[in-house]
Structure formats: structure tokens, C-alpha cells
Amino acid sequence: MSAHSESEPALTMRDVAARLGVSPMTVSRALRGQRGIGEATRQRVLAEVAALGYRPNKRARELRSGGPNELIGLVVTNLANPFYSQLAVGLEQICVGYGARVMLGSTGEDPVTEREVVADLVDRGVDGLVVAPAGHDHSHLGGDRLRDLPVVLAASPPMGIDVDCVLVDDYGGTRDACRRLVARGHRRIGFLGLPPSLWTGSERFRGYAVALEEAGIALDERYISRHRGDSALAEEAARAMLALPDPPTALLTANNRNTVGALSALRGRAQDEAPVTLAGFDDIELADMLHLPLTVVSYDPVELGRAAATLLFERQASTVPQPPRRVTIATTLVDHPAPR
Numbered sequence: 001m002s003a004h005s006e007s008e009p010a011l012t013m014r015d016v017a018a019r020l021g022v023s024p025m026t027v028s029r030a031l032r033g034q035r036g037i038g039e040a041t042r043q044r045v046l047a048e049v050a051a052l053g054y055r056p057n058k059r060a061r062e063l064r065s066g067g068p069n070e071l072i073g074l075v076v077t078n079l080a081n082p083f084y085s086q087l088a089v090g091l092e093q094i095c096v097g098y099g100a101r102v103m104l105g106s107t108g109e110d111p112v113t114e115r116e117v118v119a120d121l122v123d124r125g126v127d128g129l130v131v132a133p134a135g136h137d138h139s140h141l142g143g144d145r146l147r148d149l150p151v152v153l154a155a156s157p158p159m160g161i162d163v164d165c166v167l168v169d170d171y172g173g174t175r176d177a178c179r180r181l182v183a184r185g186h187r188r189i190g191f192l193g194l195p196p197s198l199w200t201g202s203e204r205f206r207g208y209a210v211a212l213e214e215a216g217i218a219l220d221e222r223y224i225s226r227h228r229g230d231s232a233l234a235e236e237a238a239r240a241m242l243a244l245p246d247p248p249t250a251l252l253t254a255n256n257r258n259t260v261g262a263l264s265a266l267r268g269r270a271q272d273e274a275p276v277t278l279a280g281f282d283d284i285e286l287a288d289m290l291h292l293p294l295t296v297v298s299y300d301p302v303e304l305g306r307a308a309a310t311l312l313f314e315r316q317a318s319t320v321p322q323p324p325r326r327v328t329i330a331t332t333l334v335d336h337p338a339p340r
Helices: 013-020 024-032 039-052 058-065 082-097 111-123 170-183 199-214 231-242 256-267 301-317
Strands: 070-076 100-106 128-131 151-154 164-168 189-193 224-226 250-253 277-281 294-298 326-329 332-336
Touching (some): 013 024, 013 039, 082 100, 100 111, 170 189, 170 250, 170 294, 189 199, 189 231, 189 256, 301 326
Parallel strands (some): 070 128, 128 151, 164 326, 189 224, 189 250
């Protein structure tokens, strides 16, 4: 006789998972015969399901996701930034192999909105989350707050919680780019950065500052702007620097949006004005067709998405506790010469 009677509330997949001490995704994979869990775990799940008399609510799952698939939530800060679309591509490439689909939410770089988006995705029944945080407070992404859903942070290490993360070599890439500008004879290097509250903002500024210190160049606040990654704000900051009596001879930008802003500021300069060299973090489309040479800190955001998904599914498949893991995506410098 089933351990569940007609008068009792219907068992859910989360109930089964809680009894076994595994995740709902693990139960789901065991029932559908999907890869990503060990055979011993699969048999344990099937035995418990049989003992409890659990029957999956297939109709509810199809209404939730458009088909019999798991859902992975992806939370990003700015949909206008091509970095996040490429990250989503990499994430989806791995998810497809696990029979999972990606549900996207955007926070507009607002930590309050991030909490709302995350809560909504959890309420919608996602089986895991990949989050690019908007701030440094990650307490709302802790296991207890998210019903023990697996979480992987993208482009930021966890603050106050124990979860996996995938990072870009923000410090090393920016340091290398600034060193190259110094090696080319530049001493006045403007920096169009990101807010210091962001990991990328603080690490990329640190790379810039260390490279200048290594070269014996003092930081000059007139040449530093640290604001939200927005092309219009970057253009305004670049124009202000270039209007100084002793303007920078080179600009270093902290992301592709800031690079676009810097390009807009440089495009309107008079023919007789001294040329300004530009270097930036993130490669940009059509870089080889620009009117001036550009050095970029390049990496593969698709690889970052794939790595985040891999960590997520490996965490789900693990049957024993593991310490948080960190993967760092390497960067390279790429020179795009101006067209002849």
C-alpha cells in the first residue's frame, strides 16, 4: 500500500528530494533516466519514489516550461551588454545536453531588483541559478534562502555565502593592457572604470593602479572615472578628461560599453589635436573597422557560460558535500590596427 493516502496533500518532487537529502533536479533526472547522477543515487531515488507512491505531475511541468524540461535561471545585470548574451549562449549549450532550458531575468544593475528577480525565478520552480550579481551583498543567494537550490555566481566571487563561481581574470587582464600602454610611452592614462562596489570594478581598477605603480606613475584622480557601465556616461567622462589642459594621451576602458563611449568622444576630435590611444576590456564587434587602433583584453564569455553550467550540474550530481569551487577564465591582449 502506498505511503501516501488520498486524504493527504499530494507529494511533490521537492518532498521526495527532502526525504532523500538530494536536490529536486536529482530526483527529476533519476525519474527521466538522464545523465548527471550516479547509478547508486538513481537507484536510491527510484526506490524511495516507489515506496512513497510518488507520481510526477507531468502536466504541471509542461505548463511551467513548455515541455518536460528542467529550468535553469540566469540573472544578469544589463541585457544591453553583449557579454551577457554570449554568457547565455554558453550556458544554454551545456543545459541542452542535460535536457534543461534557460529562463532569463535582468536586474538593471539594481540589487533590490535582483532580489525580486531571484525570488520570482525560485517561485517559478527553477532547478538552479546562475547569477551575475549587481552588488556585494549576496546573502539572498544563500542555500537556506533559496530552498537549497544550487547557485553559481558569474563574474563575481561569493560574499558571505558558500557557492561556486566563475570569474574572468579582471585584474591580470587590465594590468596587462595598462602595461602595454606604458610600454608604448604613455604616462597620462585615463581610466573609464566601473563602480568599486562591483568585483569587476574593483579588480579592473586594481590592475590599472598596480601597472601605474610598477611604472612609477602616480595616480591622478583627474584621469579616473568609476561609474556604471554606460556608453553615454563614459563618453561624458572621456570628454571631460580630454578637455583638461594636460589631457591623457591614452584611455583605458573597463568594459565594452565604456569603450563605445570612449570611441564616441574620440570620434569628434579635431584633425589637429594630438591622437589618443585606446585600450579596453572586452572585445567588441567590428573592432577591425574602427577609425583608430584599439587594444582589447579578450576572453571568451561563451566559455564562462559553459563553465558556470558545468559547475552547476556537477554540484547537482555530487552525493557528498564539496567545498565551493572557483574557475577563472584567462584573458589575452589583442591589437586591432586602424584600417589603412
